[in-house]
Amino acid sequence: MTQTVPNGLPMQRDAGPFDPPRDLTRLREARPVSPLLFPDGHEGWLVTGYEAVRQLLADNRFSSRQDIGIIHLPYDTSGMPEQTEPSPPMPGVFIAMDPPDHTRMRRRLTGAFTVRRMKQLEEHIVEITERQLDELARRTPPVDLVKAFALPVPSLVISELLGVPHEDRESFQANSAQIMVRDQTLEEKVGAVDALMTFLTGLVTRKRAEPGDDILSDLTRHDDLSIEELVGAAFLLLLAGHETTANMLALGTFALLEHPEQRAELRANPELMPNAVEEMMRYLSVADIFFRYATEDIELCGETIGEGSTVVVSLLAANRDPERFDNPDTLDIHRKARGHLGFGHGVHQCLGQQLARVEMRAGFDGLLRRFPDLALAVPADEVRLRTDMNIYGVHELPVTWTGTAR
Ligand code: HEM
Numbered sequence: 280m281t282q283t284v285p286n287g288l289p290m291q292r293d294a295g296p297f298d299p300p301r302d303l304t305r306l307r308e309a310r311p312v313s314p315l316l317f318p319d320g321h322e323g324w325l326v327t328g329y330e331a332v333r334q335l336l337a338d339n340r341f342s343s344r345q346d347i348g349i350i351h352l353p354y355d356t357s358g359m360p361e362q363t364e365p366s367p368p369m370p371g372v373f374i375a376m377d378p379p380d381h382t383r384m385r386r387r388l389t390g391a392f393t394v395r396r397m398k399q400l401e402e403h404i405v406e407i408t409e410r411q412l413d414e415l416a417r418r419t420p421p422v423d424l425v426k427a428f429a430l431p432v433p434s435l436v437i438s439e440l441l442g443v444p445h446e447d448r449e450s451f452q453a454n455s456a457q458i459m460v461r462d463q464t465l466e467e468k469v470g471a472v473d474a475l476m477t478f479l480t481g482l483v484t485r486k487r488a489e490p491g492d493d494i495l496s497d498l499t500r501h502d503d504l505s506i507e508e509l510v511g512a513a514f515l516l517l518l519a520g521h522e523t524t525a526n527m528l529a530l531g532t533f534a535l536l537e538h539p540e541q542r543a544e545l546r547a548n549p550e551l552m553p554n555a556v557e558e559m560m561r562y563l564s565v566a567d568i569f570f571r572y573a574t575e576d577i578e579l580c581g582e583t584i585g586e587g588s589t590v591v592v593s594l595l596a597a598n599r600d601p602e603r604f605d606n607p608d609t610l611d612i613h614r615k616a617r618g619h620l621g622f623g624h625g626v627h628q629c630l631g632q633q634l635a636r637v638e639m640r641a642g643f644d645g646l647l648r649r650f651p652d653l654a655l656a657v658p659a660d661e662v663r664l665r666t667d668m669n670i671y672g673v674h675e676l677p678v679t680w681t682g683t684a685r
Pocket residue numbers: 343346348373374375385437515516519520521523524527565566569594620621622623624626627628629630631632634635
């Protein structure tokens with residue numbers, strides 16, 4: 280039985296704003312590794328079961344050269360990849376590379392994102408977050424929390440870590456937002472990518488000549504990396520480090536507002552926050568869909584994936600698999616959610632995960648503490664969901680409050 284997806288993957292959140300589309304859940308229950316007919320007529324696979332997704336992500340025979348999940352360039356208009364031989368990856372964009380090329384690039388950056396390094400940065404990230412909350416507290420509600428808080432915090436943090444000057448931030452944000460829209464023309468996307476590339480080429484060229492104290496400057500000190508590779512790496516870090524965390528902050532706040540008992544408990548016991556963040560990563564899985572390409576015939580959980588097949592992976596479906604997590608569709612801040620796949624798995628597992636954790640802890644903690652009666656300013660079913668974007672979340676989160684605390 281081949282599952283057909285005439286209009287791309289099921290994306291509509293017909294089971295609620297936080298739950299996977301019903302068709303995706305049904306598919307996982309029926310066949311966690313399912314043949315899939317793509318809109319352009321070619322056959323590929325959709326992998327939704329936890330065990331299968333984990334195995335697949337750990338197996339480098341599934342190439343990431345098709346994986347432009349974050350950047351999303353060579354797709355047809357439905358947002359699905361067309362059947363093509365994987366194109367050569369953009370230099371430096373190591374999320375779309377396989378070992379050993381991937382290893383060579385990633386190795387240069389691991390030191391900048393370790394748990395230890397992020398611990399050192401934590402205080403500063405808390406400072407940036409609290410400053411943004413000061414600004415929010417001065418506003419008159421209702422306010423869109425996405426624009427006023429969820430987007431600026433990760434954007435300020437990643438720009439500062441990479442050494443992007445203040446005055447350039449707005450144009451970079453506009454271009455990166457445009458790259459993330461799923462159903463726009465290739466020309467529009469290419470235009471936004473070009474603008475960002477031109478900006479980053481200037482930036483890394485200046486840094487190579489006069490390095491400062493930031494991650495991009497450190498990278499420019501490696502003489503064997505070309506300017507194109509530096510630009511590609513900067514491009515990846517900026518995009519990957521920005522929209523993902525922003526959407527976790529906004530959708531996570533929405534989820535907490537919709538689960539008032541857990542929110543109250545978290546506010547009363549902030550030491551529960553690290554565990555709650557892991558559970559929100561599992562439950563929300565905002566970076567859901569990724570692509571791989573089978574470089575040979577591969578057995579996966581009893582199915583044979585033929586050489587050359589495009590494989591679509593749903594991290595959200597995997598993280599809601601009842602075979603792995605009890606009552607998977609329940610948000611439970613006490614759950615042991617470790618082992619979730621929200622940051623991926625295997626060699627491409629998120630490089631920025633410790634940074635993202637620090638940002639989310641600081642963000643949710645500050646928001647709950649300082650806005651004790653934060654509430655949605657519109658009915659929950661009027662919140663606009665990002666079913667049209669690569670990274671899931673909300674377009675806006677109108678919120679209101681009556682008093683603030685320190
Ligand atoms: C890779 C999710 C935050 C940088 C990934 C992958 C996922 C992910 C699922 C694996 C992609 C794959 O297997 O193809 C997330 C989520 C985040 C987040 C949900 C926020 C909550 C960040 C941040 C950075 C970052 C803050 C900052 C630099 C990267 C990079 C990769 C990556 C560079 C590619 C790693 C590689 O290919 O070796 N992320 N990410 N991410 N992420 Fe994140």
